[in-house]
Amino acid sequence: MAHHPSAKKRIRQTARRTEVNGARVSRIRSFVKKVELAISAGDSDAALAALRAAEPQLMKGVQAGVVQKNTASRKVSRLSARVRDMKPQA
Numbered sequence: 001m002a003h004h005p006s007a008k009k010r011i012r013q014t015a016r017r018t019e020v021n022g023a024r025v026s027r028i029r030s031f032v033k034k035v036e037l038a039i040s041a042g043d044s045d046a047a048l049a050a051l052r053a054a055e056p057q058l059m060k061g062v063q064a065g066v067v068q069k070n071t072a073s074r075k076v077s078r079l080s081a082r083v084r085d086m087k088p089q090a
Contacts, residue, residue: 021064021065021066024060024061024064024066025061025066025067027057028054028057028058028061028066028067031050031053031054031057031058032054032058032075032079034050034053034054035047035050035051035054035079035083036079037050038050039079039082039083039086042086044083044086044087047082047083047086048083051076051079051080051083054076054079055076058072058075058076059072
C-alpha cells in the first residue's frame with residue numbers, strides 16, 4: 001500500500017481514469033455493434049445512420065487516447081465498405 005500522499009493521489013487518479021476510459025471504450029463498442037446489427041438485418045438506411053453516429057465516437061476515442069488512430073480508421077473503413085456494398089432498399 002502507498003504511504004506517500006502523492007502515491008495515494010496517483011492511485012485515486014488512476015482509478016478514476018480507468019473508469020472513464022472503460023466507459024469510453026464500452027460506448028464505442030455499442031455504437032459499432034449498432035452498425036453491425038443494422039448490416040446483418042439488411043437495413044441500409046439504418047446502417048448508414050448508425051455509421052454516421054459511430055464514426056465521431058471512434059474519433060473521440062482516438063482523441064481521448066483509448067483507441068489508436070489506425071485502429072479507429074480501419075474500423076470506420078471496413079464498416080463503411082460493408083454499408084456501401086449493401087443494396088439500397090427501394
